[in-house]
Amino acid sequence: MDIKSVGIVGAGQMGNGIAHVFALAGYDVLLNDISQEGLDKALALIDRNMERQVSRDKISAEDKAAALGRIRTTLTLADLGPTDLVIEAATERETVKQAIFEDLQPHLKPETILTSNTSSISITRLASRTDRPEKFMGFHFMNPVPVMQLVELIRGIATDTATYETLLAVVERLGKTAASAEDFPAFIVNRILMPMINEAVYTLYEGVGNVRSIDESMKLGANHPMGPLELADFIGLDTCLAIMNVLHDGLADTKYRPCPLLVKYVEAGWLGRKTSRGFYDYRGETPVPTR
Numbered sequence: 001m002d003i004k005s006v007g008i009v010g011a012g013q014m015g016n017g018i019a020h021v022f023a024l025a026g027y028d029v030l031l032n033d034i035s036q037e038g039l040d041k042a043l044a045l046i047d048r049n050m051e052r053q054v055s056r057d058k059i060s061a062e063d064k065a066a067a068l069g070r071i072r073t074t075l076t077l078a079d080l081g082p083t084d085l086v087i088e089a090a091t092e093r094e095t096v097k098q099a100i101f102e103d104l105q106p107h108l109k110p111e112t113i114l115t116s117n118t119s120s121i122s123i124t125r126l127a128s129r130t131d132r133p134e135k136f137m138g139f140h141f142m143n144p145v146p147v148m149q150l151v152e153l154i155r156g157i158a159t160d161t162a163t164y165e166t167l168l169a170v171v172e173r174l175g176k177t178a179a180s181a182e183d184f185p186a187f188i189v190n191r192i193l194m195p196m197i198n199e200a201v202y203t204l205y206e207g208v209g210n211v212r213s214i215d216e217s218m219k220l221g222a223n224h225p226m227g228p229l230e231l232a233d234f235i236g237l238d239t240c241l242a243i244m245n246v247l248h249d250g251l252a253d254t255k256y257r258p259c260p261l262l263v264k265y266v267e268a269g270w271l272g273r274k275t276s277r278g279f280y281d282y283r284g285e286t287p288v289p290t291r
């Protein structure tokens with residue numbers, strides 16, 4: 001199938017990044033969210049991130065203007081009905097995602113491919129609640145989307161080959177690299193990355209190190225571009241906890257037990273960069289460790 005238009009549900013950090021790369025690759029993009037403020041913020045961020053690419057000669061000012069012209073926004077989910085491909089990038093909660101697919105379904109063309117950018121949730125289970133499990137896939141972009149090369153492609157048990165091949169061609173047109181993962185909790189990247197982040201929070205919880213020493217150790221001692229706690233704040237602590245819960249529930253192994261300190265930060269509403277406070281406090285000029 002030739003994909004020309006893309007509907008994106010959820011205009012958070014992933015939704016805006018996904019809209020950014022699809023628009024630059026020439027797709028017509030329709031971005032949906034439940035709040036107008038969310039949509040306005042996403043458009044402003046896309047503009048700023050594209051401007052950075054212009055200033056670094058990655059794209060031309062004409063490319064930027066054309067891409068921005070291809071992005072439309074809507075608060076009405078049903079408006080995504082005529083698009084060829086839908087990418088759900090709303091909050092990492094299964095009930096939220098299921099409700100979106102249920103509400104969207106009556107408005108879709110029969111041939112529209114449905115995908116979720118979920119970090120961890122079963123694709124087979126999400127697909128089984130729709131009218132098209134054979135045209136449903138996990139389409140997992142990495143954060144920040146304009147920079148990260150990888151896209152994980154996850155087939156549910158019922159996904160057909162044509163759908164997989166269509167998405168493979170889309171990834172190629174985006175100039176990114178696809179990796180196929182089987183549909184087990186958190187797939188490949190987060191199966192490996194999230195237990196490391198959770199272990200970093202245990203290292204903090206048990207007093208082995210403080211926020212700064214843990215992050216410095218992994219940056220300077222293991223050459224990670226960001227320390228694990230800085231990265232957790234960047235991803236969102238609510239998302240990190242949701243992924244750990246999916247691993248813990250889905251694999252029934254205590255080694256995936258979310259650190260109680262991670263739970264406490266989420267309970268406090270300290271979700272990382274997006275709420276200006278997490279393992280670091282971002283409200284001042286420079287981030288200040290909270291422990």
Ligand SMILES: CC(=O)CC(=O)SCCNC(=O)CCNC(=O)[C@H](O)C(C)(C)COP(=O)(O)OP(=O)(O)OC[C@H]1O[C@@H](n2cnc3c(N)ncnc32)[C@H](O)[C@@H]1OP(=O)(O)O
Pocket residue numbers: 049050052053056058118119141142143144145146147148189190193225226231235
């Ligand atoms: C949770 C999940 O389900 C899965 C996940 O996504 S897990 C998270 C995966 N992501 C990571 O692990 C990210 C780890 N961090 C990094 O790789 C780096 O810190 C980083 C790329 C984010 C920033 O790198 P940096 O060197 O500190 O910053 P900076 O020099 O400003 O940026 C590097 C490049 O990225 C670009 N960039 C950064 N953020 C950008 C954005 N949002 N949009 C466009 N470009 C961006 C910059 O323009 C710059 O480009 P050039 O090298 O071409 O000049």
Ligand SMILES: NC(=O)C1=CN([C@@H]2O[C@H](COP(=O)(O)OP(=O)(O)OC[C@H]3O[C@@H](n4cnc5c(N)ncnc54)[C@H](OP(=O)(O)O)[C@@H]3O)[C@@H](O)[C@H]2O)C=CC1
Pocket residue numbers: 009010011012013014015032033034035038089090091092093096100117118119120140141142143234235236239274
């Ligand atoms: N953060 C990351 O590093 C990565 C995240 N992901 C996955 O991407 C998805 C989105 O994550 P992320 O962008 O970080 O999360 P954010 O919290 O930044 O954004 C989620 C967005 O979805 C909106 N939303 C919530 N419910 C609905 C709904 N019913 N309809 C439309 N929009 C809705 C939220 O609005 P409001 O704020 O008003 O609630 C918010 O704007 C998750 O599944 C996550 O696991 C995948 C790869 C990396």
